[in-house]
Amino acid sequence: MNLSAIHLEQKVKTKTNMPMLIPYGRQSIDEDDIKAVVEVLRSDWLTTGPKVEEFEKVVAEYLEAACAVAVSSGTAGLHCAMHALGIGPGDEVIVPAMTFAASANCVIYTGAVPVFSDVDPETLLLDVNLAEKKITSKTKAIIGVDYAGQPCVWDDLHKIADKYNLALVADGCHALGAEYKGTKVGNLADMTVFSFHPVKHITTGEGGMIVTNKPELAEKMRIFRNHGITTDHRQREETGSWFYEMKFLGYNYRLSDFQCALGISQLNKLPYWISRRQKIAGRYNAAFAGSSSIRPLSVLKDVSHAYHLYIVRIDSRACVMDRTMLFHVLRSSGIGANVHYIPVHLHPFYKEHLGTHPGQCPVAEKAYEQIISLPIYPEMTDEEQDYVIDVMKGLMR
Numbered sequence: 469m470n471l472s473a474i475h476l477e478q479k480v481k482t483k484t485n486m487p488m489l490i491p492y493g494r495q496s497i498d499e500d501d502i503k504a505v506v507e508v509l510r511s512d513w514l515t516t517g518p519k520v521e522e523f524e525k526v527v528a529e530y531l532e533a534a535c536a537v538a539v540s541s542g543t544a545g546l547h548c549a550m551h552a553l554g555i556g557p558g559d560e561v562i563v564p565a566m567t568f569a570a571s572a573n574c575v576i577y578t579g580a581v582p583v584f585s586d587v588d589p590e591t592l593l594l595d596v597n598l599a600e601k602k603i604t605s606k607t608k609a610i611i612g613v614d615y616a617g618q619p620c621v622w623d624d625l626h627k628i629a630d631k632y633n634l635a636l637v638a639d640g641c642h643a644l645g646a647e648y649k650g651t652k653v654g655n656l657a658d659m660t661v662f663s664f665h666p667v668k669h670i671t672t673g674e675g676g677m678i679v680t681n682k683p684e685l686a687e688k689m690r691i692f693r694n695h696g697i698t699t700d701h702r703q704r705e706e707t708g709s710w711f712y713e714m715k716f717l718g719y720n721y722r723l724s725d726f727q728c729a730l731g732i733s734q735l736n737k738l739p740y741w742i743s744r745r746q747k748i749a750g751r752y753n754a755a756f757a758g759s760s761s762i763r764p765l766s767v768l769k770d771v772s773h774a775y776h777l778y779i780v781r782i783d784s785r786a787c788v789m790d791r792t793m794l795f796h797v798l799r800s801s802g803i804g805a806n807v808h809y810i811p812v813h814l815h816p817f818y819k820e821h822l823g824t825h826p827g828q829c830p831v832a833e834k835a836y837e838q839i840i841s842l843p844i845y846p847e848m849t850d851e852e853q854d855y856v857i858d859v860m861k862g863l864m865r
């Protein structure tokens with residue numbers, strides 16, 4: 469264990485004041501993080517400077533991937549990935565129904581159509597057999613969401629991607645540090661997108677990163693995040709030239725240097741934080757083992773789960789109330805439970821825009837009625853967790 473891990477463990481053990489609301493997730497920021505950001509604020513480069521490249525390098529190294537492209541959010545990263553694949557009007561992209569809206573919105577941004585596919589009832593990961601049935605001559609790609617921090621069944625996704633010549637994108641926003649058959653998320657699809665929102669594994673405030681082993685895709689995304697302009701401000705400064713060309717329509721999806729400095733500092737602590745998340749999940753699993761009313765989602769063998777979320781299903785016959793009531797009781801007991809997610813095809817925008825409707829993805833819709841996300845974050849204390857467990861168990865028959 470390195471010094472920062474010991475320091476972090478001390479912090480977890482000695483934190484005894486329970487907050488008013490135990491959140492479902494939250495960031496950990498220490499003095500090293502603050503120092504790293506302040507150093508950049510005192511430097512010449514607030515954005516498009518050396519910290520961007522450094523952050524990309526350390527993330528690529530950690531994930532053992534060839535290229536990483538830093539962007540302003542996970543959502544921007546998904547848009548970059550769609551652009552790099554040349555997705556556009558007339559194309560279809562298969563997306564699981566059980567995910568955050570951004571996984572599908574990125575397809576809409578390009579003028580293409582997200583096709584919602586249902587999930588496996590036990591894991592709530594994309595059901596690959598059902599996804600295959602959604603493939604048409606217009607399908608260009610599949611976005612696999614490593615939901616809650618558990619990798620998709622990537623071997624099966626590769627089989628159908630190869631068979632129909634489709635690109636694979638991983639929405640890995642929940643799964644930084646997760647592994648599938650010993651391979652880290654980041655090397656399991658053509659491109660993998662991560663988010664650095666404060667509830668995710670590491671944070672830059674807002675931020676994201678796309679990781680790929682295909683340099684030509686990385687190059688397209690670097691230009692896309694900078695308006696479609698082929699050189700950036702720093703490159704022009706270094707070559708002493710004012711000339712630049714905008715080759716196609718891009719966006720300003722850049723991540724600032726002080727955010728990248730925070731990301732670099734946060735990444736040092738990621739392995740310890742993942743072990744904390746796994747330990748907390750293990751304690752929940754042990755506490756709920758044998759309960760017929762509180763059932764954690766299944767974990768596949770051959771995966772290392774990164775536990776962005778800890779999700780259980782509630783059997784309303786065994787609970788004294790349904791999931792919605794349970795949610796309100798937990799909230800009023802100071803437990804910041806949450807629901808991840810409302811299936812995307814049930815949102816008004818998709819109903820109006822694509823004509824989606826209830827009944828389209830019955831497994832995701834049924835799960836949505838039953839799931840609840842319980843608090844999990846690296847600095848959660850045993851005391852806080854025991855309180856959550858006691859309240860949950862007290863509400864079951």
Ligand SMILES: *Cc1c(COP(=O)(O)O)cnc(C)c1O
Nearest residue numbers: 541542543568570641663664665
């Ligand atoms: C957080 C998240 C995103 C979006 O990331 P932002 O950085 O908030 O834009 C996309 N997909 C999933 C599954 C997420 O959880």
